[in-house]
Structures are given as structure tokens and as C-alpha cells.
Amino acid sequence: MKADETFTKRAMVIGGGIAGISASIDIGNGGYEVVLVEKLPSIGGRMLQLSETFPTLDCAQCTLTPKTVETGQHPRIKLLTYSEVDSVEGKAGDFTVRIRKKAAYVDWEKCTGCGLCQQKCPSKNPSEFDRGMGLGKAIYTLSPQAVPNKPVINPDQCRYFLEKKCRVCEKVCPVGAIDYEQQDRFVEERVGAIIVAVGFDLIAKDRFGEYGHGQIQDVIDGLSFERLNSASGPTTGEIRRPSDGKIPREVVFIQCSGSRDPERYMPYCSRVCCMYTAKHARLYKHKVHDGQVYIFYMDIRSTGKGYEEFIQQGMEEEGILYLRGRVSRIFQDGEKVAIWGVDTLTGKKVEIFADLVVLATAIVPQRETKELAKKLGIVADEYGFLTEAERKLRPVETNQEGIYIAGCAQGPKDIADAVAHANAAASKVQALFARH
Amino acid sequence: MDYLYFPGCTLYTKAKNFDQTARNCSLLLGFELKELPNWTCCGATFPLATDNLMALLPPARILANAREQGTTLTTLCAICFNVIKRTNRLIQQDGEKRDKINNFIEKNYQGDLRVLHYLEILKKEIGFSQLREKVKKPLAGLRTAAYYGCMLLRPFEEMEFDDMERPTLFEEFLEGLGTKAIDFPFKIECCGSFQSVGSPDVATECAYKILGSAIKSGAEIVVSTCPMCTFNIDHKQSDIQKKYLDFKTIPVLYFTQLLGIAMGLDYRSLGFEQNAVDPVPLLKEKGLL
DSSP: OOOOTTSOOEEEEEOOSHHHHHHHHHHHHTTOEEEEEOSSSSSOGGGGGOSEETTTTEEHHHHHHHHHHHHHHOTTEEEEOSEEEEEEEEETTEEEEEEEEOOOSBOTTTOOOOOHHHHHOOOEEEOTTTTTSSEEESEEOSSTTOSSOOOEEOTTTOHHHHHSOOOHHHHHOTTOOBOTTOOOEEEEEEESEEEEOOOEEEOOGGGOGGGTTTOOTTEEEHHHHHHHHSTTSTTTTOOOOTTTOOOOSEEEEEEEESSSOTTTSOOSOOSSHHHHHHHHHHHHHHHOTTOEEEEEESOOOOOSTTHHHHHHHHHHHSOOEEEESOEEEEEEETTEEEEEEEETTTTEEEEEEESEEEEEEOEEEOTTHHHHHHHHTOOBOTTSOBOOSBTTTBSSBOSSTTEEEOGGGTSOOOHHHHHHHHHHHHHHHHHHHHHO | OOEEEEOOSGGGTTTHHHHHHHHHHHHHHTOOEEEOTTOOOOOSSOOOSTTOOGGGHHHHHHHHHHHHHOSEEEEOSHHHHHHHHHHHHHHHHOHHHHHHHHHHHTOOOOSOOEEEEHHHIIIIIIOHHHHHHHOSSOOTTOEEEEOOTTTTTSSHHHHOSSOSSSOOHHHHHHHHTTOEEEOOTTTTSOOOTTHHHHOHHHHHHHHHHHHHHHHHTTOSEEEESOHHHHIIIIITHHHHHHHOTTOOOOOEEEHHHHHHHHTTOOGGGSOGGGOSSOOHHHHHHTTOO
């Protein structure tokens, strides 16, 4: 086959979570250049927020960090973090992507990542990465192992931007990297193929009026529990409830919060909640041995390899109490959180006064996914998940040649499936490049 | 502006105090409740069987007659409101049933009335902030519990009254009168409804939980929008006391009675003699009468 000189054999991956990272490493190892675009200051995505992962219970950061480091050091991967796709033109083999590099107010060329600015920054605010539970600084990196290990300033929290005083970070920076005047910049990249791996979000818990509209402090979502259980989290891994920092003795988990509820929320199954709830319950029991766990469920969907065994072990060996039924109402009752539910197997109403409630809230697409789909000329479904070319036989291709999808941007997936999906997308890109 | 008004049976008998205070307050607020002529019982329950057209005829006839008189119909009783509003929506949306009903009652009603609860008129037409200005005697220092019951709120896509899980409209009204409206978890729980006939113990337990929750949350008075609820949570308090020895009574008022006090009506015209738990001592103690 004759090489097509005009076909750009260089790929772009949008989204630096585990799917985007996996796809980038694959394509890079295949010998092609990759531009990895991530909207946050560093890569790692949702997996970086997790404590341990099912069904092996190994530490998420321990398995992920080698991947993020490999991505950061890969000779054929160019990282564009704190960046978003502005516009896309062209076709397979000849895409021009305009990218907005958001102002970090730190000159990353000069910055050595020493972290002094973050230590000295006097502005403490609820940290978004820790789901609002811990305090973060106005100049921050997402984690101590951030790739790249370069901080950004949040102008909505920074005292200099708000009150025109402070400038502590500027004073302490040994290399003069702080630049309050920095503006957003635009760069253009020419690529031949694009993989969209922009991941997911969780439905906001304040949408659940019956569960207190997000107003009850000790009603949290699954990602918040991950942060509570994480050694790098706000409680350094001790399970302490947000309201008063006490160790909860009774914890209630509610599966399908917002999933499989066509009348009011999302009609689809979010696929990971059965497993991560079982994982949360077991991890809690490993830390609070005399604690009691109740899990409200509709049915248990544990279809992956080793998954059902994982659930059974929790039920049989760790005394986790599964109640088949829904919860109709949650409210604050003194220091406790009252839960009204039903156990449909005994036909009895259940009332529990718990210390902590964890909602396994539905997976939803990122808010920007629909807009991005429009820019790329690909299709998003009614919820905003990206649509594959054919449901069964072409799961990573789209209606546009040269544009592929990977991970939860296409629909809810666990880590194993997201990685497999990303590997498939990467192999499609390499096959496309090899053809030309 | 005047509003066509459907009182309903209970407001002519057990809940005269609800009816009278609403009429008197509206005059002070600058509008009149014009009673619908020749009204009948609303049917008292919205039929859930899809083929039960007979049960839709009374509310449909009320609606059709009202449409001949005006464009907006208001009610006070939460059950009447529920039945009439849902029937109106059904006539509006289901062409086949609309034709059958119209054939039967010999009318041509298209479902184009606006059905508003009195509280909605106060909010949408007058505005709670306006209300605050018109109040002559703000009820400062009174801690009230807004008890919604179920009928105003559910089913939410038909009633469109407020968030069915966490409504706030009633509290906004009570704050408009100057009271401190406390929040309590049982504010939208069922009062027991007609269980008070067949299984009175069930209804007594419901009422005990509702009132106990309001008292625990600091309420001095419970405010109701529904004669059925009022029967269970006010008139049944003597039964609650027999069953639960720790229970202390708490006055239950219709929201229009409270509005009447705030509008400066003579308290002897507020019909307190129909309230089972006498609110007068508390209101006097608070300096509101």
C-alpha cells in the first residue's frame, strides 16, 4: 500500500481519565504521536478520586499513578492540560483543532513544581476534588502526584483576584513563575484522528427532594465516600462523617439513587453502583469492625468477572445487611439521619436512624459533552451520552470517520470496561493510520 | 379582581370557620369570592379506575358551569382542589373522555378554566410580599408548622402546586404573616384520611406522628389547608391522648383563620368554637388577640 503523504498520522485524545490515558499510551506505543487534552490541571480523571477499586480492593492511586506518570513521560504523548477544545474543522486525516489553554496564572515553563506556593497560600476553600468536604488552597494541584505537577490559581478564590491584596505566592515562588496577568491562549493542533473520552459526572444530590435536597450534611454521594475513605482525602482515610467528624456506627447505602427511575430521574442502569456500594460497605467494615451496614437495593447486578463472588463475600463474611426495597424519605432527626424505607421481601416498612447515608447517585454525562459533540459533528443521545456507529458491532466508532469514542462518555462503565473500550478505540486509530 | 369560588360540602358544615374567614379576608385584601351557583359535591375522590366516568361527572359539571361564569375557579378544601384540578386536566388532555363527559352532562366544556387554590391566589395574584404590607397585625413570635398533607401536592405532574417532596409555598405564606414557620419532616405525610372511619387506630397513629414531629420541631400551632386533615389532627387529639399518655395537645388552625388574625378581624368572627383544641389561650398568651 502506498503511503498517503497528506494524511496526518497523529491522534488527539480528549479527556485524560483512565480511558483517555489508556488510549493515549496505546497509540503512543504503536509509534504515533498523540495530543492529550484535559480540562483539569492534571490527568487521572475520576479514578484519581477513588480510594480502592473492585473487585480486587487494590488502591486506585497505586494502580493509576504508574499510568499517569507513563503518560506524562511518554516521548510521543503531548499533554495539554487545563485546556478545552474550542473548535474542530476538517475530516479524517486532516483535522484542525483549536484549543483554549486556560489561564493558570502560573508560568508552567518556569514552575518547578516545588509546592511552596500551595503551602503558603492563605486562602482555604472547600475543595471540589474532595467533593466540598476538605479544604483546598486557591493555588492548587489536584493531588501530590499530579501529572503534570504544576499548580493553577482559581481566581474565584484567590485573595489577590478578589481583593487586590496578598500576592503571597508571588513572593514565595523561587523562580518567579506566578503571573497574575496571564490570559487564556489559543493553540492549533493538526491531527488525523480524534478519540473522545470525556467521562461522566454524577447526578446532583440536591435534585432528590425526598432525600433532603442535598441539605442534610450526612447524606453524601458515592464519590464523597471515596474521598472519605481515601488516604489522600479530607480525613486521611478515616471514615468520619461530614457534620461533626464522628465515626459513623450505622451506615445506610441506597443503590439506584436516580438510576432506573424513568418517571423522575434517569431510566437507565448506571452499571457500577451495585459493585461500588458493596465495595464501600466492605471497606467501611474493614475500618469500623463493629459498625452496621444496611444496603437498600432493587436487585444486584454483578455481571463482571469475580463480581458476584465479591458481593457474596460481603453478605456472608462481613455481615452486610441487604434490604430489597426503596427508600421514600430521609430527614435529619437530631444527630441522626432518619431513613424510611421498605423491605419488599418481608413486606415490612423499615425505619433506620443512621449516622451516615451514602447515595449511589446515577452516572450522567459531563455537562459539556453535548456541546462538544456538536463541535465534532457526532451524535449525542437524549441524555448527552455519545452515540456509537452501531450498538453491537461498532462500539467505538461514530458517524464521522476518524472520530472515536471511549469510556463513560459513551455510557456508564466500570474501569475494566472503560479501559477495554479505550484499547479498542486506540486500535481503530492505529488501523486507520496504518491504512494510509 | 373577583374569583369564582367553589366552597364544597364540608365548608358549609364542619369547616364553616374555614369558609367564613377566607371570604372575609379576601374582602380586606381587595377581591371577592363569588360563590358558584348551584354547586354540588365534587365527588370527594378522583377516580383511579380508567373506566369510571361516572365519578368524573360531578366535578366536570362543576367545571362546565363555572366556565359559563368566568375563567378562574378557586377552592379552599385540599380534597376538592385535588379532584377538580385533576378532572380539569383530564378533560383538557383526553379528547375521547371529554366527548363522552360532555355528551352526558350536555355541555361543551374544553377544560380551559384555571383552577387555583386560595393559597395560589394569594401568591400568584397578590404576592406574599404584598401580603406582608397589607397585614395589620404581624404574628411575630408565633412558631407555626405548615402541614400540607397529600392532596395539594400529589400527583405532582397534575397538581403543579409545589415541589412534592420539599414544598415551601405554605411556609412562605406563613412567613408573610410574620410567623416563624418551622420545618418538620412529617409536613407532607398522610393524616390517615378516611382510615379514621374503618381503622381509627391507624389514623390516630398518623396524627400522633405528625403532631409529635411538629411539636418536637418547636411548633406552637399547626396550620392546615384541608378539612379532612383537620378532622384527623385536630378533632382526634382526644383519642391520641387516650392512646399516648405523653401527648400534649396543640391547636390546629386553618390558614385563613391565621390570616384573619393578621388582617385584624375580630377574633369572635374567626369561628374558633369549631376548633377542637381551643387556640384562644395560646393566642392570648402571645398577645395576638
